[in-house]
Amino acid sequence: MQQIPLEQALGLSALLFAIGAFGVVIRRNAIILFMCIELMLNAVNLAFVAFSPRSGVQGQVFVFFVIAVAAAEAAVGLAIIISVFRHKESVDIKNFSLLRW
Amino acid sequence: MSFFAALGRPEVLDLARQTHYFWALLPEIVLTLGAMLVLIVDVIHKGDRSEPSRGSIPVLTLAVLAATALANTALFGLRDVSANGMVAVDGFRTFTNFVYLVAAALCIAISMGYLERRGIMKGEFHALVLFATLGMMLMGGSRDLIMTFIGLEVMSVPIYVLVGFDRMDPRSSEASLKYFLLGAFSSGFFLYGIALVFGAVGSTNLTYIAETLGTGTDHGHERLLMAGMALTLVGLGFKVAAIPFHMWTPDAYDGAPTPVTALMSTGVKAAAFAAFVRIFAVAFADAGAQWVPVVWWLAAVTMVGANLVALTQGSVKRMLAYSSIAHAGYLLVALLSGGDTGKAAFLFYILAYTVMTAGAFGIVIANSRDGEERVTLEDYAGLGLEKPWLGAAFSIFLLSLAGFPLTAGFLGKLYILRAAVEGGQAQLAVILVLASLVSYFYYLRVIVVMYMRPARSEGWHAGAGLPLAARTAVLAACVVVVAMFFAGAVPMRWAEQSALSLWRQPAPVAASPAPASLFR
Numbered sequence: 001m002q003q004i005p006l007e008q009a010l011g012l013s014a015l016l017f018a019i020g021a022f023g024v025v026i027r028r029n030a031i032i033l034f035m036c037i038e039l040m041l042n043a044v045n046l047a048f049v050a051f052s053p054r055s056g057v058q059g060q061v062f063v064f065f066v067i068a069v070a071a072a073e074a075a076v077g078l079a080i081i082i083s084v085f086r087h088k089e090s091v092d093i094k095n096f097s098l099l100r101w
Numbered sequence: 102m103s104f105f106a107a108l109g110r111p112e113v114l115d116l117a118r119q120t121h122y123f124w125a126l127l128p129e130i131v132l133t134l135g136a137m138l139v140l141i142v143d144v145i146h147k148g149d150r151s152e153p154s155r156g157s158i159p160v161l162t163l164a165v166l167a168a169t170a171l172a173n174t175a176l177f178g179l180r181d182v183s184a185n186g187m188v189a190v191d192g193f194r195t196f197t198n199f200v201y202l203v204a205a206a207l208c209i210a211i212s213m214g215y216l217e218r219r220g221i222m223k224g225e226f227h228a229l230v231l232f233a234t235l236g237m238m239l240m241g242g243s244r245d246l247i248m249t250f251i252g253l254e255v256m257s258v259p260i261y262v263l264v265g266f267d268r269m270d271p272r273s274s275e276a277s278l279k280y281f282l283l284g285a286f287s288s289g290f291f292l293y294g295i296a297l298v299f300g301a302v303g304s305t306n307l308t309y310i311a312e313t314l315g316t317g318t319d320h321g322h323e324r325l326l327m328a329g330m331a332l333t334l335v336g337l338g339f340k341v342a343a344i345p346f347h348m349w350t351p352d353a354y355d356g357a358p359t360p361v362t363a364l365m366s367t368g369v370k371a372a373a374f375a376a377f378v379r380i381f382a383v384a385f386a387d388a389g390a391q392w393v394p395v396v397w398w399l400a401a402v403t404m405v406g407a408n409l410v411a412l413t414q415g416s417v418k419r420m421l422a423y424s425s426i427a428h429a430g431y432l433l434v435a436l437l438s439g440g441d442t443g444k445a446a447f448l449f450y451i452l453a454y455t456v457m458t459a460g461a462f463g464i465v466i467a468n469s470r471d472g473e474e475r476v477t478l479e480d481y482a483g484l485g486l487e488k489p490w491l492g493a494a495f496s497i498f499l500l501s502l503a504g505f506p507l508t509a510g511f512l513g514k515l516y517i518l519r520a521a522v523e524g525g526q527a528q529l530a531v532i533l534v535l536a537s538l539v540s541y542f543y544y545l546r547v548i549v550v551m552y553m554r555p556a557r558s559e560g561w562h563a564g565a566g567l568p569l570a571a572r573t574a575v576l577a578a579c580v581v582v583v584a585m586f587f588a589g590a591v592p593m594r595w596a597e598q599s600a601l602s603l604w605r606q607p608a609p610v611a612a613s614p615a616p617a618s619l620f621r
Contacts, residue, residue: 010300017289017293020289021286021289021290024282024286030278030282033282034282034285037282037285037286037289040286040289040290040293041288041289041292043293044289044292044293044295044296047293047296047297047300048296048299050300051296051299051300054300054303055299055300055303055304056303056304058247058299058304058305059299062247062296062299062305065247065250065251066250066292069250069251069254072254072258073254073258073285073288076258076261076262076281077261077281077282077285079262080261080262080265080274080277080278080281081278083265083268083274083277084271084274084275084277084278086268086274087271087274087275088271093278093279093282096275096278096279
């Protein structure tokens, strides 16, 4: 079976990460922001897996840690979004201006 | 320490043996069990979900923190043989663990009365504070990047919840959402940085990274390592709230319940800085040519920018938020100074900063009432005359934050300046002094308003005050702030020893290319 070259896997990972980061900057819906952040974390998972043939099997184990942490974050994050929605009837961060300097 | 030796604590830990991890992680284990105990006791006590928790919960929480501090003393003088375990066994960890425990204890103490008033007296609050403290200890005491990440998340997730703990308050929820989104965003950067460093060096073990960079062997992935360091720096920059990564700080600090703000600006910051020191000043020390100029600018911009913006703030809580950003700049100077004096100055300052900031937030709580926060400058007018004790205590904390002589803050800044000059960062030392001069204005303005201006109305300050336990904690913080000036040599000697232990790591070069610390 042919192996995928490291450069290509890393390139894909960097691309996904960039899409996620870009999305966080331009989108205004809290749920979509959150999905973009999840995309960034999964891009990192891809990088860990891509490095693991060269740098050791730990890379694959770290992916499980990251998945677990992302799940915990998702639970808390969605709860926070719901709690904000109860106040504002909206999850658009444009509408959040109680706090500003 | 003979107590722990009698219990069978070995003198030197060998983290290849699982049982020795038990000793290395004793404080964390005690804290985890204690936090679970708090949750269970709270549920058992309450007949009904909507009932507020008993007053015994904060007491139990403080007892858990005290037990953890006791367990932490088991780490005194402990070393490990190979320094490639997941967790660091050194004086630096012991010292910083005490700082987090002090921060958590002050947070719990000043939350007494405040939580009841806002109707959020729930046992979850206390358990979450304990879990966040656990995360701090794991983050600041880790010797492996992935462990740092897990610690970061164990710390951050409870803090996201705590910021939004007052669900009925739209400001609290909003702050929580902002903090969560930016916090998760920055963790993504930090994690990607870890992945790239892992790819470049072949391990996430900090000791191993330091050795690889130190031997100067060409690992052939210079650019990968550079990118990894840059992304790690961004992630940590967010957590320590250095400008330009500070956008979330004023909002989150302002909207959060005040005891949580106190915890965020002390414990969370201390843990992020401890990880910063371990990753950058120790593991990446030999790649300093790449990151030192960047952090130099971070420190300079943070000190100048935060102090200038703080001048414009009308809310004392928000002013303290900017002040905490400015202090991140001072701590970065200590970090950049390098060497043992720099690390010792860092440890001394983080301890002093924790005590004085938590104390100042204690006074902010004392000035709040049912349903209103009373944080504007006007609300403080006349406080010093009507409530002399509160006024005096607040003055001491503010003077110490400004770095006035006779307070811990002054001595801390002096140590940082000395370290900066010795470490060849004289320009930063000059910027620090100038920035501090600016900061005098907004700290002293609060004191002037407290003593020189009449209160808004007769009896405006009648309800200001704290319950006994919180008052004791604030008084203790006051005493510590002053005592750390007069007896500063004692904590400084301890800080120096702790900083030394960070450097004097045993460094047997691992035979295998990557220490597979996970699988031993």
